[in-house]
Amino acid sequence: MRFKDVFSIIGPVMVGPSSSHTAGAVRIGRVARQLLGCMPEQAIITFYGSFAETYSGHGTDLAIIGGLLDFDTDDERIQNAFTEAEQSGLHFELRQxxxxxxxxNFVEITASVGGRDITVSGASIGGGNIKIHSINSFAVSCTGYYPTLVITHDDQVGILASITxxxxxxGLNIGFMNVDRKERNGSAMTVIxxxxxxxxxxxETLSLLPHISRVSVIDLN
Structure with a gap:
Protein backbone atom coordinates (compact mmCIF):
# COMPACT_ATOMS: atom_id res chain seq x y z
CA MET A 1 0.00 0.00 0.00
CA ARG A 2 1.22 3.51 -0.81
CA PHE A 3 0.76 5.77 2.20
CA LYS A 4 -1.12 8.99 1.43
CA ASP A 5 0.90 11.27 3.73
CA VAL A 6 3.26 11.29 6.70
CA PHE A 7 0.32 10.98 9.11
CA SER A 8 -0.54 7.63 7.50
CA ILE A 9 2.84 6.37 8.72
CA ILE A 10 2.83 8.00 12.16
CA GLY A 11 -0.76 6.99 12.80
CA PRO A 12 -3.87 8.86 13.93
CA VAL A 13 -4.60 10.56 17.22
CA MET A 14 -5.50 7.53 19.29
CA VAL A 15 -5.81 5.67 22.54
CA GLY A 16 -2.71 3.43 22.62
CA PRO A 17 -0.67 1.43 22.87
CA SER A 18 -0.27 0.61 19.17
CA SER A 19 -1.48 2.10 15.90
CA SER A 20 -1.53 -1.39 14.37
CA HIS A 21 -3.05 -3.31 17.26
CA THR A 22 -5.33 -0.57 18.58
CA ALA A 23 -6.16 2.22 16.10
CA GLY A 24 -6.39 -0.07 13.09
CA ALA A 25 -8.51 -2.51 15.06
CA VAL A 26 -10.91 0.28 16.07
CA ARG A 27 -11.38 1.16 12.42
CA ILE A 28 -12.12 -2.43 11.39
CA GLY A 29 -14.72 -2.60 14.15
CA ARG A 30 -16.27 0.65 12.93
CA VAL A 31 -16.46 -0.71 9.38
CA ALA A 32 -18.51 -3.67 10.66
CA ARG A 33 -20.73 -1.33 12.71
CA GLN A 34 -21.36 1.00 9.78
CA LEU A 35 -22.13 -1.84 7.38
CA LEU A 36 -24.60 -3.31 9.87
CA GLY A 37 -26.14 0.14 10.13
CA CYS A 38 -26.77 0.21 13.88
CA MET A 39 -25.58 -1.04 17.25
CA PRO A 40 -25.11 -4.82 17.10
CA GLU A 41 -26.69 -7.06 19.70
CA GLN A 42 -24.20 -9.89 19.18
CA ALA A 43 -20.64 -10.10 17.86
CA ILE A 44 -18.23 -12.96 17.27
CA ILE A 45 -14.65 -11.73 16.90
CA THR A 46 -11.99 -14.15 15.62
CA PHE A 47 -8.33 -13.11 15.80
CA TYR A 48 -5.62 -14.53 13.54
CA GLY A 49 -1.83 -14.39 13.47
CA SER A 50 -0.21 -11.77 15.67
CA PHE A 51 -3.64 -10.52 16.73
CA ALA A 52 -4.48 -13.97 18.09
CA GLU A 53 -1.25 -14.10 20.09
CA THR A 54 -1.25 -10.60 21.57
CA TYR A 55 -4.77 -9.15 21.37
CA SER A 56 -5.31 -9.04 25.13
CA GLY A 57 -1.99 -7.44 26.04
CA HIS A 58 -2.21 -4.85 23.25
CA GLY A 59 -5.84 -3.98 23.84
CA THR A 60 -6.94 -5.18 20.40
CA ASP A 61 -10.03 -6.79 21.92
CA LEU A 62 -11.01 -3.49 23.56
CA ALA A 63 -10.33 -1.68 20.28
CA ILE A 64 -12.57 -3.95 18.19
CA ILE A 65 -15.40 -3.63 20.70
CA GLY A 66 -14.86 0.13 20.78
CA GLY A 67 -15.16 0.23 17.01
CA LEU A 68 -18.40 -1.78 17.14
CA LEU A 69 -19.67 0.84 19.59
CA ASP A 70 -18.70 3.44 16.93
CA PHE A 71 -15.94 5.01 19.05
CA ASP A 72 -13.23 6.84 17.11
CA THR A 73 -9.54 6.04 17.60
CA ASP A 74 -9.02 8.79 20.20
CA ASP A 75 -12.10 8.02 22.31
CA GLU A 76 -11.05 7.49 25.93
CA ARG A 77 -13.99 5.10 26.41
CA ILE A 78 -12.06 2.45 24.43
CA GLN A 79 -10.18 1.64 27.64
CA ASN A 80 -13.50 0.60 29.21
CA ALA A 81 -15.05 -0.86 26.07
CA PHE A 82 -16.17 -4.11 27.73
CA THR A 83 -18.16 -2.19 30.33
CA GLU A 84 -19.52 0.15 27.67
CA ALA A 85 -20.60 -2.87 25.62
CA GLU A 86 -22.40 -4.42 28.57
CA GLN A 87 -24.22 -1.16 29.28
CA SER A 88 -25.17 -0.86 25.59
CA GLY A 89 -26.50 -4.41 25.34
CA LEU A 90 -23.72 -5.70 23.08
CA HIS A 91 -22.86 -9.33 23.82
CA PHE A 92 -19.64 -10.61 22.29
CA GLU A 93 -17.43 -13.68 22.04
CA LEU A 94 -13.67 -13.57 21.45
CA ARG A 95 -12.01 -16.41 19.54
CA GLN A 96 -8.50 -17.27 18.38
CA ASN A 105 -2.82 -8.53 12.12
CA PHE A 106 -6.04 -10.06 10.87
CA VAL A 107 -9.54 -10.29 12.33
CA GLU A 108 -12.98 -11.49 11.29
CA ILE A 109 -16.07 -9.93 12.84
CA THR A 110 -19.62 -11.22 12.59
CA ALA A 111 -22.02 -8.66 14.03
CA SER A 112 -25.77 -9.19 14.21
CA VAL A 113 -28.98 -7.47 15.26
CA GLY A 114 -32.61 -8.51 14.90
CA GLY A 115 -31.82 -11.55 12.77
CA ARG A 116 -29.65 -9.55 10.36
CA ASP A 117 -25.87 -9.93 10.31
CA ILE A 118 -22.71 -8.76 8.58
CA THR A 119 -19.34 -10.52 8.41
CA VAL A 120 -16.24 -8.44 7.79
CA SER A 121 -12.62 -9.57 7.65
CA GLY A 122 -9.71 -7.19 7.50
CA ALA A 123 -6.13 -6.43 8.41
CA SER A 124 -4.46 -3.62 10.32
CA ILE A 125 -1.50 -2.82 8.07
CA GLY A 126 0.35 -0.15 10.07
CA GLY A 127 -0.03 3.47 11.06
CA GLY A 128 -3.69 2.95 11.89
CA ASN A 129 -4.39 2.02 8.28
CA ILE A 130 -6.57 -0.96 7.40
CA LYS A 131 -7.46 -3.14 4.45
CA ILE A 132 -10.85 -4.85 4.30
CA HIS A 133 -10.52 -8.22 2.56
CA SER A 134 -14.06 -9.54 2.56
CA ILE A 135 -17.64 -8.54 3.33
CA ASN A 136 -20.22 -11.32 3.66
CA SER A 137 -17.86 -13.70 1.83
CA PHE A 138 -17.41 -11.33 -1.12
CA ALA A 139 -13.76 -10.62 -1.90
CA VAL A 140 -13.33 -6.86 -1.70
CA SER A 141 -10.51 -4.37 -1.35
CA CYS A 142 -11.06 -1.10 0.45
CA THR A 143 -9.21 0.93 3.03
CA GLY A 144 -11.76 3.22 4.65
CA TYR A 145 -9.46 6.11 3.80
CA TYR A 146 -12.14 7.53 1.51
CA PRO A 147 -15.93 7.43 1.89
CA THR A 148 -16.96 4.10 0.39
CA LEU A 149 -20.19 2.80 -1.10
CA VAL A 150 -20.88 -0.90 -0.54
CA ILE A 151 -23.67 -2.15 -2.81
CA THR A 152 -25.13 -5.66 -2.77
CA HIS A 153 -26.99 -6.51 -5.95
CA ASP A 154 -27.89 -9.20 -8.46
CA ASP A 155 -25.35 -10.05 -11.15
CA GLN A 156 -27.33 -8.69 -14.08
CA VAL A 157 -26.44 -7.04 -17.38
CA GLY A 158 -26.42 -3.25 -17.08
CA ILE A 159 -26.46 -2.99 -13.29
CA LEU A 160 -22.89 -1.62 -13.06
CA ALA A 161 -23.70 0.99 -15.70
CA SER A 162 -26.77 2.02 -13.68
CA ILE A 163 -24.69 2.28 -10.50
CA THR A 164 -21.89 4.34 -12.02
CA GLY A 171 -21.31 14.67 -8.68
CA LEU A 172 -19.23 11.97 -7.03
CA ASN A 173 -15.82 11.12 -8.43
CA ILE A 174 -14.96 7.41 -8.33
CA GLY A 175 -11.44 6.89 -7.03
CA PHE A 176 -11.51 3.09 -7.00
CA MET A 177 -14.08 0.38 -7.71
CA ASN A 178 -14.10 -3.39 -7.48
CA VAL A 179 -16.75 -6.04 -8.01
CA ASP A 180 -17.11 -9.63 -6.85
CA ARG A 181 -19.88 -12.13 -7.47
CA LYS A 182 -20.81 -15.48 -5.97
CA GLU A 183 -21.73 -16.99 -9.33
CA ARG A 184 -22.96 -15.96 -12.76
CA ASN A 185 -26.42 -14.36 -12.43
CA GLY A 186 -26.17 -14.77 -8.65
CA SER A 187 -25.40 -12.24 -5.90
CA ALA A 188 -22.69 -9.63 -6.37
CA MET A 189 -21.08 -6.79 -4.44
CA THR A 190 -19.68 -3.54 -5.78
CA VAL A 191 -17.40 -1.38 -3.64
CA ILE A 192 -16.76 2.21 -4.72
CA GLU A 204 -31.95 6.58 -2.16
CA THR A 205 -31.47 6.61 -5.94
CA LEU A 206 -29.19 3.58 -5.74
CA SER A 207 -31.54 1.75 -3.38
CA LEU A 208 -34.42 2.15 -5.84
CA LEU A 209 -32.50 0.76 -8.82
CA PRO A 210 -33.64 -2.68 -10.05
CA HIS A 211 -31.70 -5.66 -8.73
CA ILE A 212 -30.10 -3.77 -5.80
CA SER A 213 -30.77 -5.26 -2.38
CA ARG A 214 -28.66 -3.12 -0.03
CA VAL A 215 -26.62 0.09 -0.07
CA SER A 216 -24.26 1.00 2.77
CA VAL A 217 -21.60 3.65 3.37
CA ILE A 218 -18.27 3.33 5.14
CA ASP A 219 -17.04 6.72 6.35
CA LEU A 220 -14.35 6.68 9.03
CA ASN A 221 -13.46 10.38 8.78
Missing amino acids: STLMSPHP RAVSSA ECDKRPGDEVL
Whole structure:
Protein backbone atom coordinates (compact mmCIF):
# COMPACT_ATOMS: atom_id res chain seq x y z
CA MET A 1 0.00 0.00 0.00
CA ARG A 2 1.22 3.51 -0.81
CA PHE A 3 0.76 5.77 2.20
CA LYS A 4 -1.12 8.99 1.43
CA ASP A 5 0.90 11.27 3.73
CA VAL A 6 3.26 11.29 6.70
CA PHE A 7 0.32 10.98 9.11
CA SER A 8 -0.54 7.63 7.50
CA ILE A 9 2.84 6.37 8.72
CA ILE A 10 2.83 8.00 12.16
CA GLY A 11 -0.76 6.99 12.80
CA PRO A 12 -3.87 8.86 13.93
CA VAL A 13 -4.60 10.56 17.22
CA MET A 14 -5.50 7.53 19.29
CA VAL A 15 -5.81 5.67 22.54
CA GLY A 16 -2.71 3.43 22.62
CA PRO A 17 -0.67 1.43 22.87
CA SER A 18 -0.27 0.61 19.17
CA SER A 19 -1.48 2.10 15.90
CA SER A 20 -1.53 -1.39 14.37
CA HIS A 21 -3.05 -3.31 17.26
CA THR A 22 -5.33 -0.57 18.58
CA ALA A 23 -6.16 2.22 16.10
CA GLY A 24 -6.39 -0.07 13.09
CA ALA A 25 -8.51 -2.51 15.06
CA VAL A 26 -10.91 0.28 16.07
CA ARG A 27 -11.38 1.16 12.42
CA ILE A 28 -12.12 -2.43 11.39
CA GLY A 29 -14.72 -2.60 14.15
CA ARG A 30 -16.27 0.65 12.93
CA VAL A 31 -16.46 -0.71 9.38
CA ALA A 32 -18.51 -3.67 10.66
CA ARG A 33 -20.73 -1.33 12.71
CA GLN A 34 -21.36 1.00 9.78
CA LEU A 35 -22.13 -1.84 7.38
CA LEU A 36 -24.60 -3.31 9.87
CA GLY A 37 -26.14 0.14 10.13
CA CYS A 38 -26.77 0.21 13.88
CA MET A 39 -25.58 -1.04 17.25
CA PRO A 40 -25.11 -4.82 17.10
CA GLU A 41 -26.69 -7.06 19.70
CA GLN A 42 -24.20 -9.89 19.18
CA ALA A 43 -20.64 -10.10 17.86
CA ILE A 44 -18.23 -12.96 17.27
CA ILE A 45 -14.65 -11.73 16.90
CA THR A 46 -11.99 -14.15 15.62
CA PHE A 47 -8.33 -13.11 15.80
CA TYR A 48 -5.62 -14.53 13.54
CA GLY A 49 -1.83 -14.39 13.47
CA SER A 50 -0.21 -11.77 15.67
CA PHE A 51 -3.64 -10.52 16.73
CA ALA A 52 -4.48 -13.97 18.09
CA GLU A 53 -1.25 -14.10 20.09
CA THR A 54 -1.25 -10.60 21.57
CA TYR A 55 -4.77 -9.15 21.37
CA SER A 56 -5.31 -9.04 25.13
CA GLY A 57 -1.99 -7.44 26.04
CA HIS A 58 -2.21 -4.85 23.25
CA GLY A 59 -5.84 -3.98 23.84
CA THR A 60 -6.94 -5.18 20.40
CA ASP A 61 -10.03 -6.79 21.92
CA LEU A 62 -11.01 -3.49 23.56
CA ALA A 63 -10.33 -1.68 20.28
CA ILE A 64 -12.57 -3.95 18.19
CA ILE A 65 -15.40 -3.63 20.70
CA GLY A 66 -14.86 0.13 20.78
CA GLY A 67 -15.16 0.23 17.01
CA LEU A 68 -18.40 -1.78 17.14
CA LEU A 69 -19.67 0.84 19.59
CA ASP A 70 -18.70 3.44 16.93
CA PHE A 71 -15.94 5.01 19.05
CA ASP A 72 -13.23 6.84 17.11
CA THR A 73 -9.54 6.04 17.60
CA ASP A 74 -9.02 8.79 20.20
CA ASP A 75 -12.10 8.02 22.31
CA GLU A 76 -11.05 7.49 25.93
CA ARG A 77 -13.99 5.10 26.41
CA ILE A 78 -12.06 2.45 24.43
CA GLN A 79 -10.18 1.64 27.64
CA ASN A 80 -13.50 0.60 29.21
CA ALA A 81 -15.05 -0.86 26.07
CA PHE A 82 -16.17 -4.11 27.73
CA THR A 83 -18.16 -2.19 30.33
CA GLU A 84 -19.52 0.15 27.67
CA ALA A 85 -20.60 -2.87 25.62
CA GLU A 86 -22.40 -4.42 28.57
CA GLN A 87 -24.22 -1.16 29.28
CA SER A 88 -25.17 -0.86 25.59
CA GLY A 89 -26.50 -4.41 25.34
CA LEU A 90 -23.72 -5.70 23.08
CA HIS A 91 -22.86 -9.33 23.82
CA PHE A 92 -19.64 -10.61 22.29
CA GLU A 93 -17.43 -13.68 22.04
CA LEU A 94 -13.67 -13.57 21.45
CA ARG A 95 -12.01 -16.41 19.54
CA GLN A 96 -8.50 -17.27 18.38
CA SER A 97 -7.70 -19.12 15.16
CA THR A 98 -4.51 -20.91 14.15
CA LEU A 99 -5.48 -20.92 10.47
CA MET A 100 -3.42 -19.00 7.93
CA SER A 101 -4.51 -15.45 7.21
CA PRO A 102 -3.62 -12.86 4.55
CA HIS A 103 -1.86 -10.64 7.11
CA PRO A 104 -0.42 -11.12 10.64
CA ASN A 105 -2.82 -8.53 12.12
CA PHE A 106 -6.04 -10.06 10.87
CA VAL A 107 -9.54 -10.29 12.33
CA GLU A 108 -12.98 -11.49 11.29
CA ILE A 109 -16.07 -9.93 12.84
CA THR A 110 -19.62 -11.22 12.59
CA ALA A 111 -22.02 -8.66 14.03
CA SER A 112 -25.77 -9.19 14.21
CA VAL A 113 -28.98 -7.47 15.26
CA GLY A 114 -32.61 -8.51 14.90
CA GLY A 115 -31.82 -11.55 12.77
CA ARG A 116 -29.65 -9.55 10.36
CA ASP A 117 -25.87 -9.93 10.31
CA ILE A 118 -22.71 -8.76 8.58
CA THR A 119 -19.34 -10.52 8.41
CA VAL A 120 -16.24 -8.44 7.79
CA SER A 121 -12.62 -9.57 7.65
CA GLY A 122 -9.71 -7.19 7.50
CA ALA A 123 -6.13 -6.43 8.41
CA SER A 124 -4.46 -3.62 10.32
CA ILE A 125 -1.50 -2.82 8.07
CA GLY A 126 0.35 -0.15 10.07
CA GLY A 127 -0.03 3.47 11.06
CA GLY A 128 -3.69 2.95 11.89
CA ASN A 129 -4.39 2.02 8.28
CA ILE A 130 -6.57 -0.96 7.40
CA LYS A 131 -7.46 -3.14 4.45
CA ILE A 132 -10.85 -4.85 4.30
CA HIS A 133 -10.52 -8.22 2.56
CA SER A 134 -14.06 -9.54 2.56
CA ILE A 135 -17.64 -8.54 3.33
CA ASN A 136 -20.22 -11.32 3.66
CA SER A 137 -17.86 -13.70 1.83
CA PHE A 138 -17.41 -11.33 -1.12
CA ALA A 139 -13.76 -10.62 -1.90
CA VAL A 140 -13.33 -6.86 -1.70
CA SER A 141 -10.51 -4.37 -1.35
CA CYS A 142 -11.06 -1.10 0.45
CA THR A 143 -9.21 0.93 3.03
CA GLY A 144 -11.76 3.22 4.65
CA TYR A 145 -9.46 6.11 3.80
CA TYR A 146 -12.14 7.53 1.51
CA PRO A 147 -15.93 7.43 1.89
CA THR A 148 -16.96 4.10 0.39
CA LEU A 149 -20.19 2.80 -1.10
CA VAL A 150 -20.88 -0.90 -0.54
CA ILE A 151 -23.67 -2.15 -2.81
CA THR A 152 -25.13 -5.66 -2.77
CA HIS A 153 -26.99 -6.51 -5.95
CA ASP A 154 -27.89 -9.20 -8.46
CA ASP A 155 -25.35 -10.05 -11.15
CA GLN A 156 -27.33 -8.69 -14.08
CA VAL A 157 -26.44 -7.04 -17.38
CA GLY A 158 -26.42 -3.25 -17.08
CA ILE A 159 -26.46 -2.99 -13.29
CA LEU A 160 -22.89 -1.62 -13.06
CA ALA A 161 -23.70 0.99 -15.70
CA SER A 162 -26.77 2.02 -13.68
CA ILE A 163 -24.69 2.28 -10.50
CA THR A 164 -21.89 4.34 -12.02
CA ARG A 165 -24.43 6.59 -13.79
CA ALA A 166 -26.19 7.32 -10.50
CA VAL A 167 -22.89 8.03 -8.74
CA SER A 168 -21.68 10.31 -11.55
CA SER A 169 -25.00 12.18 -11.70
CA ALA A 170 -24.62 12.94 -7.98
CA GLY A 171 -21.31 14.67 -8.68
CA LEU A 172 -19.23 11.97 -7.03
CA ASN A 173 -15.82 11.12 -8.43
CA ILE A 174 -14.96 7.41 -8.33
CA GLY A 175 -11.44 6.89 -7.03
CA PHE A 176 -11.51 3.09 -7.00
CA MET A 177 -14.08 0.38 -7.71
CA ASN A 178 -14.10 -3.39 -7.48
CA VAL A 179 -16.75 -6.04 -8.01
CA ASP A 180 -17.11 -9.63 -6.85
CA ARG A 181 -19.88 -12.13 -7.47
CA LYS A 182 -20.81 -15.48 -5.97
CA GLU A 183 -21.73 -16.99 -9.33
CA ARG A 184 -22.96 -15.96 -12.76
CA ASN A 185 -26.42 -14.36 -12.43
CA GLY A 186 -26.17 -14.77 -8.65
CA SER A 187 -25.40 -12.24 -5.90
CA ALA A 188 -22.69 -9.63 -6.37
CA MET A 189 -21.08 -6.79 -4.44
CA THR A 190 -19.68 -3.54 -5.78
CA VAL A 191 -17.40 -1.38 -3.64
CA ILE A 192 -16.76 2.21 -4.72
CA GLU A 193 -14.35 4.63 -3.03
CA CYS A 194 -15.47 8.25 -3.57
CA ASP A 195 -13.74 11.58 -3.11
CA LYS A 196 -16.52 12.77 -0.79
CA ARG A 197 -19.30 11.21 1.25
CA PRO A 198 -22.36 10.17 -0.79
CA GLY A 199 -25.45 12.16 0.18
CA ASP A 200 -28.82 10.74 1.12
CA GLU A 201 -30.23 11.49 -2.33
CA VAL A 202 -27.78 9.27 -4.20
CA LEU A 203 -28.21 6.53 -1.58
CA GLU A 204 -31.95 6.58 -2.16
CA THR A 205 -31.47 6.61 -5.94
CA LEU A 206 -29.19 3.58 -5.74
CA SER A 207 -31.54 1.75 -3.38
CA LEU A 208 -34.42 2.15 -5.84
CA LEU A 209 -32.50 0.76 -8.82
CA PRO A 210 -33.64 -2.68 -10.05
CA HIS A 211 -31.70 -5.66 -8.73
CA ILE A 212 -30.10 -3.77 -5.80
CA SER A 213 -30.77 -5.26 -2.38
CA ARG A 214 -28.66 -3.12 -0.03
CA VAL A 215 -26.62 0.09 -0.07
CA SER A 216 -24.26 1.00 2.77
CA VAL A 217 -21.60 3.65 3.37
CA ILE A 218 -18.27 3.33 5.14
CA ASP A 219 -17.04 6.72 6.35
CA LEU A 220 -14.35 6.68 9.03
CA ASN A 221 -13.46 10.38 8.78
